Amino acid sequence: MIDPLLEALPPRVPLARLPTPLEPSPRLGARLGVELLYKRDDLTGLELSGNKARKLEFLVADAEARGADVLVTCGGVQSNHCRATAFAAARRGLGCVVLLRTPDPAAPPAPEANALLDRLAGADVRFVSHAEYRRRAERMAEVAAELEARGRAPYVIPEGGSNALGSLGYVVAMAELRDQLPAAWREGPFTIAYAAGSGGTGAGIEVGVRAAALAGAAPLGLAVCNDAEYFREVIATICAEARRRWPALPAVDAAEVRVEGGFVGPGYGETTPEGLEIVRRAAREDGVLLDPVYTGKAMLGVAGLAARGALPSPRVVLLHSGGGFGAFPYARLLAP
Ligand SMILES: Cc1ncc(COP(=O)(O)O)c(C=O)c1O
Numbered sequence: 001m002i003d004p005l006l007e008a009l010p011p012r013v014p015l016a017r018l019p020t021p022l023e024p025s026p027r028l029g030a031r032l033g034v035e036l037l038y039k040r041d042d043l044t045g046l047e048l049s050g051n052k053a054r055k056l057e058f059l060v061a062d063a064e065a066r067g068a069d070v071l072v073t074c075g076g077v078q079s080n081h082c083r084a085t086a087f088a089a090a091r092r093g094l095g096c097v098v099l100l101r102t103p104d105p106a107a108p109p110a111p112e113a114n115a116l117l118d119r120l121a122g123a124d125v126r127f128v129s130h131a132e133y134r135r136r137a138e139r140m141a142e143v144a145a146e147l148e149a150r151g152r153a154p155y156v157i158p159e160g161g162s163n164a165l166g167s168l169g170y171v172v173a174m175a176e177l178r179d180q181l182p183a184a185w186r187e188g189p190f191t192i193a194y195a196a197g198s199g200g201t202g203a204g205i206e207v208g209v210r211a212a213a214l215a216g217a218a219p220l221g222l223a224v225c226n227d228a229e230y231f232r233e234v235i236a237t238i239c240a241e242a243r244r245r246w247p248a249l250p251a252v253d254a255a256e257v258r259v260e261g262g263f264v265g266p267g268y269g270e271t272t273p274e275g276l277e278i279v280r281r282a283a284r285e286d287g288v289l290l291d292p293v294y295t296g297k298a299m300l301g302v303a304g305l306a307a308r309g310a311l312p313s314p315r316v317v318l319l320h321s322g323g324g325f326g327a328f329p330y331a332r333l334l335a336p
Contacts, residue, residue, distance in 0.1 A: 003175070005171075005211055005248050005249070006171075006172060006175060008246065008248055009058075009168055009171070009172070009246065010058060010061065010062065010165065010168070011061045011065070012057035012058050012061050013057055013060050013061045013064065013092065014057065015044075015045075015046050015049075015053050015056050015057045015060065015088055015091065016044040016045060016046060016049075016053035016054050016057055016169075017043065017044055017045040018044070018054075018176060019176045019179075019180065020039065020040045020041050020042075020043050020044055020176075021040045021043065022037050022038070022039050022040070022177065022180040022181070022317070023037065023038050023040055024036070024037055024038075025037070025038060025286050025288075025318075026285070026286050026287070027285040027286060028281055028282055028285040028286045028288075028299075029286075029316070031281075031285065032302065032303045032306045032307075033306050033307070033314065034302065034306050034311065034314045034315070034316045035314060035315045035316065036302070036316050036318060037316070037317045037318070038286075038288060038317075038318050038320045039173075039177060039192075039317050039318065039319045039320060040320050041054070041173070041319060041320055041321050041322060042289070042295075042320045042321065042322040042323070042324060044322070046084060046087055046088060046091065047083075047084075047087045047117070047121075048322055048324055048325065049080070049083070049084035049087060049088070049322060050080060050084070050320075050321045050322015050323055050324075051169070051170075051201050051319070051321035051322060052080060052081050052084035052085070052160075052161055052322070053084060053088075053169075054169030054170060054172065054173055054204075055160075055161035055162075055166035055167070055168075055169040055170075055200055055201075055204075056084060056085065056088045056161060056166075056169075057169060058165045058166060058168050058169055059155075059157050059161055059165055059166050060088050060089075060092055060094075062155070062165055063094070063155035063157075064092065064094075066153075066155060067153050068094065068153045068154060068155035069094055069095060069152055069153045069154075070089075070094060070095035070096065070097060070147055070152050070153065070154045070155070071085055071088070071089045071094055071095070071096045071097070071154075071155055071157055072096075072097045072098075072099075072140050072143050072144055072147070072154050072155065072156045072157065073085045073096075073097075073098055073099070073140070073156070073157040073158070073159070073161075074098065074099035074100070074101070074128075074133070074136045074139070074140055074158075074159055075098070075099075075100065075101070075159055075160070076100065076101050076268070076269060077100045077101060077102045077109050077114075077115050077127075078113055078114045078115060078269070078293070078325075078326055078329055079098070079100065079114060080114060080294075080322060080323050080325070080326060081159070081160045081161055081198075082098040082100060082114065082118055082123070083114040083117045083118050083121070083325070084161075085098065085123075085157060085161070086098060086117065086118045086121035086122070086123035087117070087121045089121070089122075089123070090121045090122055095122075095124070095152065096121070096122070096123040096124065097123065097124045097126065097143055097147070097154075098118055098123045098124070098125055098126070099126050099127075099128050099133070099136065099139055099140065099143065100115065100118070100125060100126070100127050100128070101127075101128055101129075101130060101133040102127045102128070102129070103129070103130065104129070105127035105128060105129055105132075108127045112328065112329065113325045113326065113328040113329050114325050114326065117325065126143070136159060137158070140156045141156070144156055158198075159198050160197055160198025160199070160200055161198075161200055162198035162199050162200025162201075162203070162234075162238060163200065163238065163241070164203075164238055164241040164242035164244075164245055165245075166200045166204075167200045167201070167203040167204035167207065167238050167239075167242055168204060168242065168246075169200075169204055170200070170201050170202075170203070170204020170205050170207075170208050171204050171207050171208040171211055171242075171249070172204075172208070173204065173205070173208060174204070174205060174207075174208025174209050174211065174212045174214060174217075175208065175211070175212045177192075177212075177214070177317065178212040178213075178214055185216075185315060186214075186216070187215075187216050188214070188215060188216010188217060188218075188313070189216045189217075189218060189312060189313040189315070190216060190217060190218070190313050190315035190316065190317060191217075191218050191219075191220050191302075191311050191312045191313045191314075191315065191316045191317065192205060192209070192217050192218065192219045192220065192316075192317045192319065193220045193222060193298055193301065193302050193316055193317070193318045193319065194219070194220070194221055194222070194298060194318075194319040194321065195221075195222055195224050195294040195295055195297055195298040195319075195321055196221035196222060196223050196224065196231045196235070196259055197224050197225065197294060198234070199231055199234035199235045199237075199238055200238060201319070201321060202219065202221045202231065202235040202257070202259070203234075203235045203236075203238035203239045203242065203252075205219045205319075206219055206235060206239055206252045206256075206257055207239050207242055207243075207249050207250060207252060210250035210252065211249060211250055218258065218312030218313060219257075219258065220258050220259075220260065220301075220305075220311070220312060221235070221257070221258065221259035221260070222259070222260055222263050222297055222298040222300075222301035222302075223259055223260065223261045223263070223264055223297075224264060224268060224293060224294055224297045224298075225264060225267065225268035225269075226261070226264075226268075227261040227264075228259040228260060228261035229261075230261075231257075231259040231261075232254050232255075232257045232259055233254060235252075235254075235257050235259070236252060236253070236254035236257055239251075239252035240252075258312070260301055260305065262301075262304070263275075263297050263300045263301040263304060264297065265297070268293075269293050271292040271293075271296070271330065271333065274300060275292055275296050275297060275300050276292060276296075276330070276333055276334055278290070278296055278299050278300045278303060279291065279292055279296040279299075279327065279334060280334065282296075282299060288320065289324045289327065290320070290323075290324075290327075291323040291324055291325075291326035291327045291330075292326070292327065292330050292333075292334070293323060293326045294321060294322075294323045294326065295318075295320055295321060295322075295323055298318060298319070298321075299318060302316055302318060
């Protein structure tokens with residue numbers, strides 16, 4: 001089903017280096033009691049843009065088809081998505097405005113890690129308070145109107161690039177994964193564990209496993225903020241929107257979407273001793289860089305559920321969605 005379906009999807013611009021490798025965990029997986037494969041989407045390129053590179057291939061193609069000359073998006077101050085968008089814009093010769101959420105825009109944070117890279121790539125960085133960020137769609141529309149008044153042609157990308165179009169990046173990724181799986185895994189069951197931050201990756205995975213007829217795959221989102229119910233709804237909504245726009249895509253029932261909310265810790269961007277420890281262990285035992293905000297929480301979820309025998313299957317593909325720059329703001333905690 002998926003191959004004619006892939007041809008029917010909208011065009012993409014080449015931003016990601018694909019296929020990304022599927023690699024066994026040398027040690028950590030066995031220690032956690034799982035057979036672990038990393039899907040190395042941290043290696044999509046675009047200056048380490050991880051999962052965002054796949055989404056941006058579709059989003060930037062749409063922007064260009066509409067004649068846009070500047071991308072507008074938003075996220076937290078260390079947003080991987082904003083940084084990825086800034087580099088995608090630079091790569092394509094487009095402008096970029098990023099709205100970054102910070103407690104006090106009058107006292108902006110130091111330009112470090114992703115917040116530095118946004119500027120390095122030439123993005124127009126604007127800080128907004130948490131209260132303003134709650135109305136981010138309106139704030140981005142205001143920025144777009146301001147740009148239009150100056151003769152520019154803006155294209156607004158939602159938080160995380162997580163809309164129906166962006167999610168198609170992970171529909172394509174599931175076809176790629178199907179072709180890479182060891183023969184013994186194809187019939188399943190196996191878990192596909194991923195970090196859920198704004199839901200687009202999860203939506204693409206849910207649609208993609210159905211489209212690729214990966215019947216044995218059990219997607220498992222590990223929430224990095226909010227709770228499981230929130231993500232089930234967000235993911236199902238994006239899947240429904242994708243099907244409305246491209247009716248050949250399979251349907252996804254919210255009740256079938258599995259997300260675990262028990263590994264968020266104190267909140268988004270906040271961590272725990274266990275969360276830091278799993279990042280250290282992945283680095284030391286597997287030579288793989290995770291980050292405390294996204295992939296570290298996904299791995300923590302795999303470890304925690306494995307220990308309770310609660311994984312859909314102990315054969316696990318962990319989507320390494322990138323985010324390595326997100327380790328730097330935690331330097332003192334990671335290596336005290
Ligand atoms: C490194 C990394 N992994 C995972 C995610 C989560 O993906 P999504 O926002 O599509 O849920 C994000 C962004 O939110 C991210 O930056």
